[in-house]
Amino acid sequence: MIQTSASARFGAPREPRKAMDPGRGLVAVLDFVSVSHLRAVVFLALVGLVFFLPGFFNIPPIDRDEARFAQATKQMVETGDLVDIRFQEEVRYKKPVGIYWLQAAVVETASKMGLPRAEVRIWLYRVPSMLGAIGAVLMTYWAALAFIGRRGAVVAGLLLCSCILLGVEARLAKTDAFLLFTVTAAMGAMAHVYLAWQRGDDRYNSWATPAIFWTAIAAGILLKGPLILMFIALTVIPLAIIDRSAAWLWRLKPLVGVPWVLLLVLPWFIAIFLRAGETFFADSVGGDMLSKIASPKESHGAPPGLYFLLFWVTFWPGAPLAAMAAPAVWRARREPGAQFLLAWLIPSWIVFEIVITKLPHYVLPLYPAIAIMTAGAIERSVLSRSWLTKGAAWWFAIPVVVLTLAIVGAIILTRQPVFLAWPFIAASLIFGLFAWRLFDENRAEASLLNAALASLFLMTATLGVVVPKLRPVFPSVEIAQALRKVVCVGPQAAAVGYQEPSLVFMTGTDTLLTDGSGAADFLLGGSCRFALVEARSERAFAARAEAIGLRYNVATRIEGYNFSQGKPVSIAIFRSEGTQ
Template sequence: MKPANSSRWLVTAFDFATANHFRVIVLLLLCGLVIFLPGFFNIPAIDRDEARFAQATKQMVETGDFVDIRFQDDVRYKKPVGIYWLQSAAVETASALGLPRAQLRIWIYRIPSLIGAIGAVLLTYWTALAFVTRRGAALAGLMMASCVLLGAEARLAKTDAMLLLTVVATMGAMARVYLSWQRGEDPVHPSWTSPAIFWTALAGGILLKGPLILMFVGLTILTLAILDRSAAWLWRMRPVWGLMWMLVLVLPWFVAIFWRAGDAFFANSIGGDMLSKLAAQESHGAPPGLYFVLFWVTFWPGAALAGMAAPAVWRARREPGAQYLLAWLIPSWIVFELVLTKLPHYVLPLYPAIAILTVGALERRVLSRSWLVRGAAWWFAVPALASVIAIVGAIKLTHQPVFPAWPILAAAMIFGLIAWWMFEDSRAERSLLNGVLAAMFLSIGIYGIVLPSLTTVFPSAEIARALRNVVCVGPKAAAAGFHEPSLVFMTGTDTLLTDGSGAADFLGQGTCRFALVEARSERGFVQRAEAIGLRYNVANRIDGYNISQGRAVSIAIFRSEGTE
């Protein structure tokens, strides 16, 4: 059977799903769940950012203080409170529903990210409707749902998936007002809907990640004002009432945290976090161009079409729709490329603009027929390379071949191969749909099967499991040499982070205490134990791999037998 014939059912199903808005929403919701849920529940807390966010939220729930943000005794004033409130609401709801040990289940803290990712997919569809047909908007939504980078962020208890939701809502609302002005429409009674969405989403973005969302909006407005030599359309955004509404939403917490901590939050958040990113923060420095290189992986499977659409998009750059989307995309992208600190998720809020621009070129059938067509092979190359890396990595780390993942990953490669083989300008949509199917199988294979099997890269989970099996009541722990945030999240807020000598002292101070000592700190522990006459035994030993530091670890769990 030819690939074109074998994929005819895909087009038929897509025709049915795009017959009306309700069906499209159901399609995008189901595709989002299929892609985002594998591994969502059973991948342990990942160091370091996810575990830090989750632990700070857990302390909010434990203390009942929903103003201050802390990691153990240290303040955590890098981001505003928005994501912590959302995660706290998820934890409190789960606890109220009777879920045991809700505060220790990392997947509950990930629920806001899942909602943010699915909401961003649906809002991409809504935003795209202002530029392309319903069918094209559905394809833009599918591009975002299957996007590699969003798939990762949907499974992490961090700010970025929710931030994406607020950015797309903001930019989609602003697009409707701008395009209405470009068309010369002058309604007698302008709608409040788009301004209300804009200012509310803007407030949400500020509470999630501070002024970053203002950069996306501000650079877009500035670029359009320069190109159009006018910004008169901004008055349709109801700026006076909107600004007051936004301040009503964001000021209460900022006032509360200033009342609690003075200017410490602003000094740490703006000076210590945001401005420090202009330098190579936390060894994440990289030269300009990195995001362009990473794009071809992080936006897969849509990246293959995006490259072919680029020439046509540039030719149409002065058309109102393309101009708006490029104003959303290019200035902020340049800023991110110039900033020294680079992390892949920084450019995620720009991907919906790329998806809509790509679909616009696809609908007009103006995709490049030049050498860029060779990029269709990328639909197959990514699942093939990812499958090989996943299986080889699993064998190296666990000495297990993870056979259950093989047929799933093979299916991903097959659909990627079909997408490549059948590509031509008239069948670009069909190739993209096959690429989305490949992304689904890749997600199930890697996130659902391979990653949960890599127990060695989650030593904190193994340590917490060992401590839960002890026979004493209320075990307390001190860690030496292994201080990852996931350990604090899983073993308890009062876990002491110390050195080998401190762990020995801790062990001698009472019963039901455990010292978690990494091999590099054992010498200090043993010397101090001998000095204070501490008798101890090894309750267990966890061998694993610290992904944050990129090295193997061996952690002994020592238990006191008293003193001589």
């Protein structure tokens, strides 16, 4: 498929048809930024910011994973303990320490720069994810340069940058966007070395590329344990079988690289072993990683084929072009470039489909390979001209469906039509329609750029406008605001019924998670205390309050919706009036 020489193994490129269409100006931008690497890198970085910033600052903490990560980091900042990982008193040993260190560094820096209440500003905890997402886009560009020209590499970066899944992960304070950065860097380094070896080229027999490779591995291990090694191993093994050799791996200088990785990762692993013994390894490897293979975790089980179905939404707007590129990629499967990309993609994808526990972001590290293959087919003008071209309608269908659901959901939850989102909705629909109606194989770039703009406006409308307006879905924010308004020093809270991680993050690490009886006893213990009692637990709270002679009043009541459990909630904030 993708070439390492000037010859076209996809077939001879066809002269694009000159036509006046809404993509012509966008293609001119692509012409401009493809002149030099500096322009391309600056362009992709800026585009990443434009795509990932809407909603970045004003979406409240998302339950449950994001809020758990942020709260664990918050406790690390509060205690100054950079080794242990805890959610309140409970150890949190599912993932290594990497993302917590990155988040803590951002929060500490912001605090020292004078940003008030930095520790409860969720957007600070999201900064590593956004930087990781932009880094992954740039690494996709760099990796693509091993296979295709600069212009095609820019297209590959845009395909990844504009996809819905990365847009979501860039706005969540979790490991996955930064893990994508490390995996793409490692795979890009392997690609450059492998294809140089295939050509008999010694250009990459230097230290720079191996340094990127091994440093990326170390960072990936500190982020999510040995998962990055799985991607590498499942790529190397089929290549070694096909080539009957893995001699190119010596160009990565493993005799120096492996000690470098150990130097970077062992200090923390030794420290956590001395602190917790085998508990961390049992929880992270056995309890979190291996257990997901045979049984569904947290109700996320699904049969094989789910990722293939989700791909058409999560990789949108690149998904239709990926389908059109597939026949050409398969025809070129014996070429070194296509071999490498297919080895990157297929074995790991099969593993994820087999594993019982499934979440959409698990396959995200495979999307750069798809982006590069698709960009290569666009560059060589060998997209399918069969029935697959009907998939171009998907560029218009997704905005119609997603934005309709977003507006209907907003009206149901808030009784407001969210008019601010409508201009962005209109723009997304218009550019999606342009991408669909103007598509043919000779104008794929123009259609893709229109589709990318449709994706930008879709994410701006949904993540930038609609989601932050869904206040009932984020009751923790309203609870925290209510507690900040009380007239007393150092308010403390106990939560009953509604105990989401975002509540602990917003109201304080010392928030007590208890039952109705425990909340009544807690309220009796001081004057500046509040019980946050969900309606289903009020009877138990009231019975215990009566038994101990507690007098209390309702400071306020918050109505909302707990989307983690899929049910409405009504939370009363009780305050003590003393005893009878």
